[in-house]
Amino acid sequence: MLKLDQVNKIFNESTPDEKVALDQINLHLQPGDFVTVIGSNGAGKSTMMNMISGALTPDFGSIYIDNKDVTRLAEFKRSKMIGRVFQDPMSGTAPTMTIEENLAMAYSRNRRRSLHRGVDKKRKDLFRTSLETLHLNLENRMTANVGLLSGGERQALSLLMATFTQPSILLLDEHTAALDPSRAELITDLTKRLVEKDQLTTLMVTHNMQQALDLGNRLIMMDKGQIILEVEEEQKQHLTIAKLMDEFQRIRGEQLTSDAALLSV
Amino acid sequence: MFSAVFGSVEQGIIYAIMALGVYLTFRVLDFPDLTVDGSFVTGAAVAATMIVFDYHPLVATLTAILVGFFAGCITGLLHTKGKINPLLSGILMMIALYSINLRIMGLTSENSVGRPNIPLLNSETIFSKFQGFWSNLGIDETINGFLAGLGLEHLPTTWGTVVLMILVVVIIKFIADWFLQTEVGLAIRATGDNKKMIRSFSANTDTLVILGLGISNALVAFAGSLIAQYGKFADNGMGIGMIIIGLASVIIGEAIFGTKTIFRTTLAVVIGAVIYRIVLGLSLRVKILDSGDMKLITAVIVIAALIIPQILEKRREKARKAKRQAKRMAMKSSQGGHSVVEAGSSQ
Numbered sequence: 322m323l324k325l326d327q328v329n330k331i332f333n334e335s336t337p338d339e340k341v342a343l344d345q346i347n348l349h350l351q352p353g354d355f356v357t358v359i360g361s362n363g364a365g366k367s368t369m370m371n372m373i374s375g376a377l378t379p380d381f382g383s384i385y386i387d388n389k390d391v392t393r394l395a396e397f398k399r400s401k402m403i404g405r406v407f408q409d410p411m412s413g414t415a416p417t418m419t420i421e422e423n424l425a426m427a428y429s430r431n432r433r434r435s436l437h438r439g440v441d442k443k444r445k446d447l448f449r450t451s452l453e454t455l456h457l458n459l460e461n462r463m464t465a466n467v468g469l470l471s472g473g474e475r476q477a478l479s480l481l482m483a484t485f486t487q488p489s490i491l492l493l494d495e496h497t498a499a500l501d502p503s504r505a506e507l508i509t510d511l512t513k514r515l516v517e518k519d520q521l522t523t524l525m526v527t528h529n530m531q532q533a534l535d536l537g538n539r540l541i542m543m544d545k546g547q548i549i550l551e552v553e554e555e556q557k558q559h560l561t562i563a564k565l566m567d568e569f570q571r572i573r574g575e576q577l578t579s580d581a582a583l584l585s586v
Numbered sequence: 587m588f589s590a591v592f593g594s595v596e597q598g599i600i601y602a603i604m605a606l607g608v609y610l611t612f613r614v615l616d617f618p619d620l621t622v623d624g625s626f627v628t629g630a631a632v633a634a635t636m637i638v639f640d641y642h643p644l645v646a647t648l649t650a651i652l653v654g655f656f657a658g659c660i661t662g663l664l665h666t667k668g669k670i671n672p673l674l675s676g677i678l679m680m681i682a683l684y685s686i687n688l689r690i691m692g693l694t695s696e697n698s699v700g701r702p703n704i705p706l707l708n709s710e711t712i713f714s715k716f717q718g719f720w721s722n723l724g725i726d727e728t729i730n731g732f733l734a735g736l737g738l739e740h741l742p743t744t745w746g747t748v749v750l751m752i753l754v755v756v757i758i759k760f761i762a763d764w765f766l767q768t769e770v771g772l773a774i775r776a777t778g779d780n781k782k783m784i785r786s787f788s789a790n791t792d793t794l795v796i797l798g799l800g801i802s803n804a805l806v807a808f809a810g811s812l813i814a815q816y817g818k819f820a821d822n823g824m825g826i827g828m829i830i831i832g833l834a835s836v837i838i839g840e841a842i843f844g845t846k847t848i849f850r851t852t853l854a855v856v857i858g859a860v861i862y863r864i865v866l867g868l869s870l871r872v873k874i875l876d877s878g879d880m881k882l883i884t885a886v887i888v889i890a891a892l893i894i895p896q897i898l899e900k901r902r903e904k905a906r907k908a909k910r911q912a913k914r915m916a917m918k919s920s921q922g923g924h925s926v927v928e929a930g931s932s933q
Contacts, residue, residue, distance in 0.1 A: 374786070400788040407782075415779040418772070426772050430787045434769040482787075 404483035413479030416468030473504035598863030607805030608832030620676030624683025629807025654807020662796030
């Protein structure tokens with residue numbers, strides 16, 4: 322479904338600021354896989370996401386989606402197959418446009434945009450039924466501008482929009498990090514529900530270890546541009562935060578520090 | 587007085603087409619496009635040149651629209667593919683068009699390559715063609731007869747121009763409203779709102795920016811070609827400050843009518859263009875002001891339209907706050923001076 326083959330990325334090459342962001346990354350997702358990605362800041366998680374979505378191109382290596390080499394495919398073309406939710410709730414929606422217009426744009430993702438009316442009667446009904454599944458009463462505010470929604474509501478809408486056309490890959494980049502704990506929980510539940518409904522192949526970056534353990538069937542840990550730990554389905558069910566921390570210490574010979582540890586509870 | 591306002595309305599409605607173009611780039615695409623100063627003249631130059639060569643005015647106008655579209659597309663290409671800052675790509679195109687416009691008008695003179703202006707005094711224009719059809723209907727006499735009955739003097743010679751232009755502008759307005767609701771239109775609006783988002787929904791933002799700029803400058807060139815035919819001359823200096831006039835129309839309209847829906851905003855822009863012309867026309871009737879002061883007056887109008895709404899909003903906010911504070915004080919005193927803050931309700 323998704324395959325990263327020897328992907329490399331170096332920023333600011335041959336300057337004092339040189340940074341190896343991704344170092345020989347290999348990753349293979351089967352259809353229906355839900356992989357959570359953890360690791361401290363600067364581990365290369367976001368770079369990997371941007372590489373898959375096409376916002377960045379690798380220096381070396383290839384990326385395959387649905388067995389198609391997409392390494393050089395432009396971001397906007399690739400996004401036909403990829404649904405994305407960003408960390409910043411402002412990023413995933415157009416604030417001065419209405420809820421139904423935002424959904425209409427999501428609806429057009431894998432179609433050719435034409436001079437057809439974006440929101441017609443038939444689509445409106447479809448949008449309403451989808452919004453009802455969020456249980457946020459958004460179905461009664463469809464003509465309200467998205468800018469008026471709270472961060473949690475926006476993120477729920479982003480998630481719905483990202484999954485609307487059942488993309489081949491769903492990329493979630495710390496999409497609950499900017500929300501308060503109760504909202505984050507709501508979005509986490511929603512993520513679970515939407516991914517399960519369509520059996521979406523998902524890659525989720527998170528700083529919250531508990532979330533990484535609760536969601537998904539596989540887990541990978543990244544550090545300094547490498548994947549240092551891969552946990553498969555059966556092992557993952559028995560994994561705890563303490564075990565994860567021990568594992569990190571065993572591999573790296575140092576304490577897992579920084580925000581990853583702080584945010585683990 | 588009446589005839590002065592009438593003239594302003596006539597012109598204002600033509601300029602409204604340009605204002606809609608400016609609205610499309612400045613507001614919808616969030617792209618301050620200075621190409622306008624050049625493409626307005628391009629429209630005028632193309633139409634005037636073709637009319638001199640005895641093309642049908644309608645063909646001349648349509649060609650002007652097309653050329654304006656291309657000019658806008660080039661600005662878009664400079665910005666998206668050449669990665670040049672939006673303001674700078676517009677300025678570059680504007681300055682390039684200055685020379686191109688001289689060349690276009692130069693086609694009409696045999697002994698020089700460039701030409702700064704073309705008079706159209708005895709040529710057929712869209713308006714004179716329409717007049718031929720209109721005057722047979724006898725509507726002018728009816729309206730003027732009615733108005734004369736009300737005691738008005740200095741009545742306009744014809745209502746044809748204003749009726750034709752209102753028709754054209756209303757059609758363009760409704761096409762714009764419809765277009766901005768289509769799938770492509772939604773994507774263009776989102777490009778101005780949140781590029782990252784719409785790109786993640788497989789829209790090619792580069793193409794959309796180019797398309798948007800093309801349509802906008804097509805409208806601007808259309809207005810230019812009509813102003814040339816209305817004023818019966820094309821001049822290389824007629825585009826100076828056009829972007830500011832467009833902005834003035836957009837800002838005045840939005841300040842008065844608001845931006846709640848697309849339908850309302852485009853209507854606001856059209857009426858804003860007319861109001862701007864009326865204000866300008868009236869201020870030029872003040873004895874000490876000269877037509878050379880027009881640009882200064884324009885600047886003052888725009889500054890006023892930008893600042894006055896802010897002051898009003900601040901006042902309103904203050905009044906609202908004071909009212910709420912008074913209410914809170916009243917409630918406090920009725921509770922016996924205790925205000926209870928609940929702690930621990932949020933984490």
